Amino acid sequence: MLSHALLSATLALNAVRALLFDVFGTVVDWRGSLVREGRVLGARKGLQVDWAEFADAWRAGYRPAMERVRRGELPWMNIDQLHRLILDDILPRFGVHGLSETEIDELNRAWHRLRPWPDGVRGLKRLKSKFVISTLSNGNISLLTEMAKHASLPWDCILSAELFHCYKPDPGTYLGASALLGLQPEQALMVAAHEDDLAAARAQGLRTAFVRRPREFGRRSGYNLPRDGGFDLVADDFVHLAVQLGA
Amino acid sequence: MLSHALLSATLALNAVRALLFDVFGTVVDWRGSLVREGRVLGARKGLQVDWAEFADAWRAGYRPAMERVRRGELPWMNIDQLHRLILDDILPRFGVHGLSETEIDELNRAWHRLRPWPDGVRGLKRLKSKFVISTLSNGNISLLTEMAKHASLPWDCILSAELFHCYKPDPGTYLGASALLGLQPEQALMVAAHEDDLAAARAQGLRTAFVRRPREFGRRSGYNLPRDGGFDLVADDFVHLAVQLGA
Numbered sequence: 001m002l003s004h005a006l007l008s009a010t011l012a013l014n015a016v017r018a019l020l021f022d023v024f025g026t027v028v029d030w031r032g033s034l035v036r037e038g039r040v041l042g043a044r045k046g047l048q049v050d051w052a053e054f055a056d057a058w059r060a061g062y063r064p065a066m067e068r069v070r071r072g073e074l075p076w077m078n079i080d081q082l083h084r085l086i087l088d089d090i091l092p093r094f095g096v097h098g099l100s101e102t103e104i105d106e107l108n109r110a111w112h113r114l115r116p117w118p119d120g121v122r123g124l125k126r127l128k129s130k131f132v133i134s135t136l137s138n139g140n141i142s143l144l145t146e147m148a149k150h151a152s153l154p155w156d157c158i159l160s161a162e163l164f165h166c167y168k169p170d171p172g173t174y175l176g177a178s179a180l181l182g183l184q185p186e187q188a189l190m191v192a193a194h195e196d197d198l199a200a201a202r203a204q205g206l207r208t209a210f211v212r213r214p215r216e217f218g219r220r221s222g223y224n225l226p227r228d229g230g231f232d233l234v235a236d237d238f239v240h241l242a243v244q245l246g247a
Numbered sequence: 248m249l250s251h252a253l254l255s256a257t258l259a260l261n262a263v264r265a266l267l268f269d270v271f272g273t274v275v276d277w278r279g280s281l282v283r284e285g286r287v288l289g290a291r292k293g294l295q296v297d298w299a300e301f302a303d304a305w306r307a308g309y310r311p312a313m314e315r316v317r318r319g320e321l322p323w324m325n326i327d328q329l330h331r332l333i334l335d336d337i338l339p340r341f342g343v344h345g346l347s348e349t350e351i352d353e354l355n356r357a358w359h360r361l362r363p364w365p366d367g368v369r370g371l372k373r374l375k376s377k378f379v380i381s382t383l384s385n386g387n388i389s390l391l392t393e394m395a396k397h398a399s400l401p402w403d404c405i406l407s408a409e410l411f412h413c414y415k416p417d418p419g420t421y422l423g424a425s426a427l428l429g430l431q432p433e434q435a436l437m438v439a440a441h442e443d444d445l446a447a448a449r450a451q452g453l454r455t456a457f458v459r460r461p462r463e464f465g466r467r468s469g470y471n472l473p474r475d476g477g478f479d480l481v482a483d484d485f486v487h488l489a490v491q492l493g494a
Contacts, residue, residue, distance in 0.1 A: 080429070132392060142429030145379060145404045157392040157405045162427070180409070182327070182389030 013189070013232060013245070016207055018181050019127055020136035020159070022168075022192035023144065025216040027124075027135075027153065028114035031055045032215075037110040041103075049094050052218060057093070061086035066138065066167050078140035078162050084108045111139070112146040116153060117213065123238020124154055130247035132156045136177045136190065138167050157181070169200030178206065189233075191241065195226050202230070209233040209241055260436070260479060260492070263454055265428050266374055267383035267406070269415075269439035270391065272463040274371075274382075274400065275361035278302045279462075284357040288350075296341050299465060304340070308333035313385065313414050323412050325387035331355045358386070359393040363400060364460065370485020371401055377494035379403045383424045383437065385414050404428070416447030425453065436480075438488065442473050449477070456480040456488055 024030050031052070038051030065082040068074045077085070087108055091099070099107070127133050134157040135144050144158045161167045164176040178188045185205030192198050193213040202208050210231040214223040226234075235241035271277045278299070285298030312329040315321045324332070334355055338346070346354070374380050381404040382391050391405045408414045411423040425435045432452030439445050440460040449455050457478040461470040473481075482488035 132396065134392075140429070141404065141406075141427040145381075145428065149379065149403055156396055157388065158403075159388075163410055180388040181392065182387070 012186070013207060015184075015187050016131065016189045016245075017183055017187045018132035018134060018178075019189050019191055019209075020134055020174075020177055020201075020206070022190070022194060022197050023135050023137035023139055023147070024114070025213055026191065026193040026211055027120055028116050028147065028151070029215070030059065030111070030114050031218060033114040034058065034110055036115075037107070037113070041107060045099070045103075047096055049096060054090065054094050056217070057090050058083070058086055061089065070167055070170065076165050078143075079111070079138055080108065080140055080143055083111055109146075112143050113150050114147055116151050117237065119237035119239050121152055121154070123240075123242055126242035126247050127238065127245065128154055128156065130245065131189075132181060134159050134177070134181065136168070136173065137161065168197055171200070171204050174201045174204040174206055195229050198229065198231055207232045209235060211235050211237065211241060259433070260454060262431075262434050263378065263436045263492075264430055264434045265379035265381060265425075266436050266438055266456075267381055267421075267424055267448075267453070269437070269441060269444050270382050270384035270386055270394070271361070272460055273438065273440040273458055274367055275363050275394065275398070276462070277306065277358070277361050278465060280361040281305065281357055283362075284354070284360070288354060292346070292350075294343055296343060301337065301341050303464070304337050305330070305333055308336065317414055317417065325390075325409050326358070326385055327355065327387055327390055330358055356393075359390050360397050361394055363398050364484065366484035366486050368399055368401070370487075370489055373489035373494050374485065374492065375401055375403065377492065378436075379428060381406050381424070381428065383415070383420065384408065415444055418447070418451050421448045421451040421453055425451075442476050445476065445478055454479045456482060458482050458484065458488060 021027055034055035035051045038049065038054055042049055042051065062082065065086055069077055087104065124133055133155060135155055136159050137144055138161045140162045141158055141160050144160055148155050148158065159177045159180060161173045164172045166172045174190065175185065178185045186207060189207040189209055190198055190201035191209045191211060193211050193216060198208040198210055208231045210226060210229060212225065233241065233244055235244060268274055281302035282298045285296065285301055289296055289298065309329065312333055316324055334351065371380055380402060382402055383406050384391055385408045387409045388405055388407050391407055395402050406424045406427060408420045411419045413419045421437065422432065425432045428435065433454060436454040436456055437445055437448035438456045438458060440458050440463060445455040445457055455478045457473060457476060459472065480488065480491055482491060
């Protein structure tokens with residue numbers, strides 16, 4: 001016999017029609033991908049850089065930059081533009097000089113070529129057989145589109161904070177994405193490896209699935225599994241999520 | 248030796264990175280699909296309706312309704328809402344009474360289930376191997392997403408006039424779509440079976456490909472191939488377009 005709590009969760013998820021995915025860290029391994037790209041560039045240009053530290057510094061600049069946009073200190077800028085702003089700042093800090101504009105732009109587009117976690121494509125294909133699967137990322141549309149093409153991510157639809165001119169965790173992103181898919185918030189399930197993203201989605205009425213990505217910040221980073229965050233589902237990867245959703 | 252005109256066209260198209268597709272009539276056979284859906288409904292409900300005339304009347308209401316939105320006489324409404332407005336008007340005109348709200352809504356969603364022309368999926372797959380392929384339709388995002396899922400249309404990205412709150416042929420749709428893909432207008436090729444759509448795209452600097460769909464309005468409709476409309480390409484179908492683009 002199903003427990004009352006489990007029964008309630010099952011009934012709640014019965015209404016779900018679409019899955020909205022956070023992308024950086026949840027679908028793709030941004031850190032490993034950036035390290036790989038950095039090493040190739042470094043070898044070609046004879047650069048002595050700790051690319052893991054470089055990747056961490058680049059990512060660390062992302063949230064403060066986005067917050068400046070959210071507070072209105074910066075005009076609307078998409079993630080490509082924010083990534084470039086941060087890159088121009090950290091290149092000299094890591095002693096990288098003499099790259100051409102083309103080379104810097106190419107490095108900035110490493111974010112368009114991030115690689116999925118090993119379960120990513122297989123899990124998404126299973127989930128797609130039962131649900132509409134869409135991105136809901138702060139990454140811009142062209143970044144997400146090129147990433148999907150590069151990594152064979154089988155999205156039904158590419159949605160981005162860029163469409164709403166506000167960044168997650170602003171409510172407009174979650175409500176905007178649900179509305180564009182013709183759904184009530186409770187018919188959409190937000191999938192992410194980050195508690196703050198899910199908490200903000202839940203506050204707008206969306207269902208939530210937490211996916212564990214313990215290596216997002218590298219093998220040696222401390223990783224604390226979230227305490228009970230009140231998520232509808234918790235999964236080890238996308239295949240595990242598909243199993244739980246009967247897909 | 249290439250003629251000067253052909254060489255210019257080839258050079259112009261060398262810059263193209265993405266193909267933007269009109270959908271109703273260009274990718275899918277809206278008329279044949281609606282007739283099929285209507286007949287199934289008619290048989291089930293015992294309705295005596297000429298479904299080809301019904302489909303034509305439904306489609307005929309579309310442009311005037313959209314023009315009312317464009318002129319500001321109606322607030323922003325997406326195509327699902329406009330289709331429903333027209334449907335509520337034509338059902339009694341065709342003597343259809345007694346459908347439940349669920350049945351009317353289901354009929355309205357026939358537009359989400361339109362079927363592609365026979366060359367559609369095969370041609371798109373070839374074009375996708377070389378270019379980003381995206382919709383640029385007046386149809387809303389959820390309509391286009393469900394249609395793609397239903398008909399296995401392999402879009403890289405789903406873009407819609409709905410994102411810009413203006414309808415083609417407003418310039419904001421063509422420029423907005425190019426910008427979201429990170430492209431200059433001349434790096435985008437608009438593909439459509441309708442001259443007015445292409446003329447408006449060209450006026451904003453996009454490249455243009457006219458695809459012949461002589462049966463869009465039925466086998467017995469008169470179909471006039473456009474005179475030289477100054478399109479960059481003219482194709483018999485999507486496979487022919489792929490051949491011309493080397494995809």
